[in-house]
Amino acid sequence: MKEKIKVLLIDDHALFRKGVRQIISIDPHFEIVGEAASGQEGLDLAQKLLPDMVLVDLNMKGMNGLETLRRFKATTLNARYIVLTVSDAEDDLLEALRAGADGYLLKDMEPEDLCANLLKASTGVTVLQDSLTEVLKNALLEPVSKKITSDAALTEREHEILECLANGMNNKTIGRYLGISDMTVKVHIKNLLRKLNLTSRLEAAVWKYQNKPKKVSES
Known part of the structure; x- marks a missing residue:
């Protein structure tokens, strides 16, 4: 057998x-x-x-x-x-x-x-x-064009967290760095992934590297 x-x-x-x-x-x-x-x-x-x-x-x-x-x-x-x-x-x-x-x-x-x-x-x-x-x-x-190529819809906090993801930081480290809870970090990550039409934090980090951040003029 x-x-x-x-x-x-x-x-x-x-x-x-x-x-x-x-x-x-x-x-x-x-x-x-x-x-x-x-x-x-x-x-x-x-x-x-x-x-x-x-x-x-x-x-x-x-x-x-x-x-x-x-x-x-x-x-x-x-x-x-x-x-x-x-x-x-x-x-x-x-x-x-x-x-x-x-x-x-x-x-x-x-x-x-x-x-x-x-x-x-x-x-x-x-x-x-x-x-x-x-x-x-x-x-x-699904057409590739569905992917969003702009981070304009992100809030200031989501921009900060996206930067942290690009730097390889985990949720706990991000929370300590920004003075917020791990759960709040998770919620922000979920929201920014949805807005950028991405599926993972790794994709978000790669996206951040591939797309230069917009310059914000100081008032």
Whole structure:
């Protein structure tokens, strides 16, 4: 009999991990070799267990799923990486694919569909939840001209935070520098990304470098 596909689960909800383990363990094609409650724990476990497939949640405490994916892709592990999440947002889907995901599935899918998609992914096919194919299609059809090339809509505070992002500062450091809370920093970042039509703080930093700030004349 062909060797089973070794699967590593990374999700910070123990109850969900237990459910996925039970579902996948029923299928004779798979073997759950390990579970991790965080991205870093998953990275450490993978070095020892050498899984063929890694299932990772997007929204986890500490290192999120996207950063976990990027770090996995920087290793020499030869595995398939499948995002298993509750988010059907276009931005999350696109960011996951950019980060190197080999599949994007939703947690509310039918158990038999989960195993079928994972089996398909193991053959080298990129798998997407059926409901997300239209989301991806629309995203790809959006004209490039939709991107805003001006920061004129940003408030003074958002300009300050954009500058901080370009300097590689994290939320805590930005908060201390500007004398505001981490939560306020997050809100400002979310707003400036929306206004600039960008999807991540990294894109914002790159955008800032590529677009010279407007000179403000002193009165």
